Amino acid sequence: SALQERQRIVEQRFEKRKSLAHKALDLHFALNHEGNDYGSKPLAGLVDWINYAPLGTIKRAHRLLKNSVGEEQIVTSALVDIITGVREATPEDEKFVRTFAQKAIEQDSFAYHRLRGMAKVGNILSRFNYKVSLADVEKIAGQESYGMTDALKIYDLDQVRQFLNQGVNLQSVVAVKKTTEKFGHDLRPVDVATMATRNIIGLESALRAFSFPDVQTLLSQDVSLPTAEAVLHNTKQFGYELSIQKIAQVAKNVRDVGDFTDALRELPLEEVNKLFTVGVSYRNFGTVKVALEKHGLSSDFDATLAVSQILVRTGEYAQLDGALEVYSLSEIEQIISGNVKIDLLLNIRLNLEKRNIMADLKETIMFTKAAQGQYWLFGECIDTFGIENVRKMVTKSVNLSKVMEVNRYLNGQSRSLCDREIANNLSESTRATLRKGGLDVIIAIAKAGSIEAVTKTLSAGFTVEDIIRFPYLISPLIAKK
Numbered sequence: 001s002a003l004q005e006r007q008r009i010v011e012q013r014f015e016k017r018k019s020l021a022h023k024a025l026d027l028h029f030a031l032n033h034e035g036n037d038y039g040s041k042p043l044a045g046l047v048d049w050i051n052y053a054p055l056g057t058i059k060r061a062h063r064l065l066k067n068s069v070g071e072e073q074i075v076t077s078a079l080v081d082i083i084t085g086v087r088e089a090t091p092e093d094e095k096f097v098r099t100f101a102q103k104a105i106e107q108d109s110f111a112y113h114r115l116r117g118m119a120k121v122g123n124i125l126s127r128f129n130y131k132v133s134l135a136d137v138e139k140i141a142g143q144e145s146y147g148m149t150d151a152l153k154i155y156d157l158d159q160v161r162q163f164l165n166q167g168v169n170l171q172s173v174v175a176v177k178k179t180t181e182k183f184g185h186d187l188r189p190v191d192v193a194t195m196a197t198r199n200i201i202g203l204e205s206a207l208r209a210f211s212f213p214d215v216q217t218l219l220s221q222d223v224s225l226p227t228a229e230a231v232l233h234n235t236k237q238f239g240y241e242l243s244i245q246k247i248a249q250v251a252k253n254v255r256d257v258g259d260f261t262d263a264l265r266e267l268p269l270e271e272v273n274k275l276f277t278v279g280v281s282y283r284n285f286g287t288v289k290v291a292l293e294k295h296g297l298s299s300d301f302d303a304t305l306a307v308s309q310i311l312v313r314t315g316e317y318a319q320l321d322g323a324l325e326v327y328s329l330s331e332i333e334q335i336i337s338g339n340v341k342i343d344l345l346l347n348i349r350l351n352l353e354k355r356n357i358m359a360d361l362k363e364t365i366m367f368t369k370a371a372q373g374q375y376w377l378f379g380e381c382i383d384t385f386g387i388e389n390v391r392k393m394v395t396k397s398v399n400l401s402k403v404m405e406v407n408r409y410l411n412g413q414s415r416s417l418c419d420r421e422i423a424n425n426l427s428e429s430t431r432a433t434l435r436k437g438g439l440d441v442i443i444a445i446a447k448a449g450s451i452e453a454v455t456k457t458l459s460a461g462f463t464v465e466d467i468i469r470f471p472y473l474i475s476p477l478i479a480k481k
Contacts, residue, residue, distance in 0.1 A: 015066060020059070023062040025049075026062060027049040027053075027062060030065055031049070032044040043076075045116065047075060048119075052120070053078065054081070064077065076098055079115060082122045083097065084122065085125050086126050086130070087131040096134055100114065114138065118137050120141070121140045144164070144170070145164065147170035147172075147174055150171075151173055159189055162189070163189075163196075166193055168193045168197055169197075172196035172197075175196075175200060175203070179200075179207065180207070195216070198220075200225070203215070203225060214244040218247075218248055222252075223252055230261075231260070234257070238265075238269075240269050250273050250276070253273065260272070260282070278305070280305065284308060285304060288304050288307050288308045289304045290321075292307065295324045297329065307329065310332070311336070314341055316341065316342045323335075323342050344375055345365065349364055351375060355387070357387050370397075371400060377400055377404060381403065384404070385439060389439055396447075398443050398447060403446045405446075406445045409431070411435065433468070434454070434464060434467065437467065441474070448475055453475055457475065
């Protein structure tokens with residue numbers, strides 16, 4: 001017993017001499033881990049013992065841990081401590097935290113994250129000696145409070161709360177305040193908030209290139225500051241002196257500064273601005289110009305811009321050259337206005353030419369839409385059913401892909417239309433009989449969308465022969481009486 005007493009005294013001394021860092025680690029591992037599984041405990045992570053838990057909280061929690069107090073009680077007490085901060089905790093505070101902690105234990109993610117957020121906010125406020133009600137801590141925790149610590153180093157809590165209530169990002173507030181002060185501007189909070197609501201990437205560099213009022217003008221028009229600066233330097237390089245309004249107008253339409261610079265080398269600024277205003281890059285403009293020149297068509301600025309604008313809808317600038325081999329500009333405009341991709345239409349046309357099939361543009365557009373991007377399937381359909389039957393299917397707005405799928409199934413080339421329909425599979429004899437119905441039966445099944453429609457029709461009392469005679473009987477709406 002003397003040895004045990006000595007051991008107890010040694011352990012007490014060891015615990016007494018533990019550093020706060022050591023105690024924080026004890027709490028971290030005891031309250032967050034179950035063996036090597038981090039976060040396995042229901043309240044794990046609610047208190048960051050290592051990074052921000054107050055020193056007094058660590059001491060009290062560690063004492064409770066050594067006295068074998070329940071883990072949930074330790075975490076709850078620590079949360080009350082941290083959330084209330086320098087303000088004395090009330091029974092209402094303790095009740096609120098206990099209630100939310102219990103919900104978190106029951107896997108309520110909202111309660112868990114709200115407690116975690118309140119702990120972070122309470123910790124920050126206590127550093128600045130603010131006594132804040134539980135309701136206010138909860139409200140702030142529900143707002144975008146990132147950057148609050150740095151904001152409170154500059155502004156008092158009332159002003160920071162005003163920023164939060166206005167939905168202003170506190171990190172942007174701090175960035176605007178510090179950057180503008182660097183250039184000698186002491187802004188009112190309202191002016192800081194106005195700037196902080198904009199895209200302030202590149203603010204410091206912009207303040208070197210422009211006057212402060214000019215930067216405010218650019219921000220008020222939602223102009224990218226780096227782009228505006230690039231426009232300023234590039235236009236100066238080519239001998240242009242632009243007003244801030246003109247810079248803003250041009251910069252709004254610039255998507256690629258390198259492309260803008262290339263355009264300035266070849267075109268007057270007004271033409272460059274026209275180009276970017278309609279959403280055409282100089283690179284694509286150049287592609288269109290080369291295609292027009294190759295085919296002996298007008299390729300001055302206005303003509304090239306007009307054709308480029310037509311191609312904006314599909315973005316198929318590179319396909320213009322190939323399209324002009326077989327179609328006129330007005331026909332190409334007709335293709336695009338029909339919501340058809342040039343590249344796909346050219347492939348459909350190639351499928352037709354390979355089979356010596358004649359089709360005008362209107363029909364080719366119709367075929368292209370029916371192919372739904374699968375031009376190779378269109379050719380397969382022609383080889384399987386013949387062009388006249390394909391025309392019939394296209395006229396009836398039948399899904400060609402589904403037609404081929406049904407055909408493969410009825411001919412035993414696939415087990416089912418899809419894996420989930422294996423239970424609805426038809427016998428080989430039934431499939432053989434359905435094949436006698438020809439294309440009309442295939443189209444009816446394709447339109448119904450599944451073999452289940454056939455099984456429903458059969459279970460409703462109709463025979464396979466009925467289906468062959470009247471394919472419209474194949475319908476998912478058929479029900480057994």
